[in-house]
Amino acid sequence: MPLAAPTSRFDAAAYLDWEAHQPEKHEYLAGEVFAMAGASRAHATIALNVATALRNHLRGGPCSVFISDMKLHVQADDAFYYPDVFVTCAESDRVQDQYMSAPSLVVEILSPSTSAYDRGGKFASYRKLPTLREYVLIDPERLSVDLFRRHEDGHWILYPAEAGQTVAFDSVGLSLPIETLYEDVDLQPGQAARHP
Template sequence: MAANSRGSYVSPEAYLVGEDNSPVKHEYRGGQIYAMAGASNAHVLIAVNLATTLRTHLRGKGCLTFASDTKVHIQAINTYHYPDVIVTCDERDRSFSDFVRYPCLLVEVLSDTTEAFDRGDKFADYRQLESLQEYVLVS
């Protein structure tokens, strides 16, 4: 991940507006914007296979499964991340069009460039989510 070049504070509102118009995905943490690294085909296939399996398993249970392009908003620390797979069974998430706030499951497919962050700071961020029951790392 590379931080925004100016290093200055960006409001969450400005981030969301910019993200809607950006061809590149960015995560938002502590007023800083970080460009997401591109994923390999193997990474994408693993994420899609997991999301498909979870969606099939959860069919009819009122849960939603998202892959890659949906943000999680960690309201307690005003942070936005893009997990590889998200499952939410919370009705409140149906009212958000750009992100999820109440996930019960988050999955990250590890890569050499993201593993340390996924295991460290990102995991610390995710632990702020009261709804989160499971965090799965796939290597």
């Protein structure tokens, strides 16, 4: 039987124990929990396309690809998130089971209810991860990808991609036509994805 959500703030250890017994997923930020909403068909399809492309590319190597069922810990913010897709190549994450903490790439598929947070507060939190090299935001309603890359000087630079362009995941050495990420997604007229 699922445990009820605590009525007051609780620490990360209590959250991890409580979350392990919940039928739904909850993100955690400094003592507060937030229920995760369900995803649209387009959202789920794009996440699967991204994860599949990354998994096929990285298979057999030291990196692992995770989908939205694995938590990502941002210790600097006392936070646990469920990114749509992320990659970790860190030795320290190979011995973890409940959550990872050293990603090189994080991908979020936008939704109307989370878009502002994914671009603002969540991105600010992810930037505190010293291993993170790229943060990618994908719009499920049109061919539009915003890839933010951390450069050696610590600055984050935006590399946007639209129809007909390539998305370069330099952190893992993979470049894909943007249409590959949108395969089998019904977009607005004039935004149809190519189906290989």
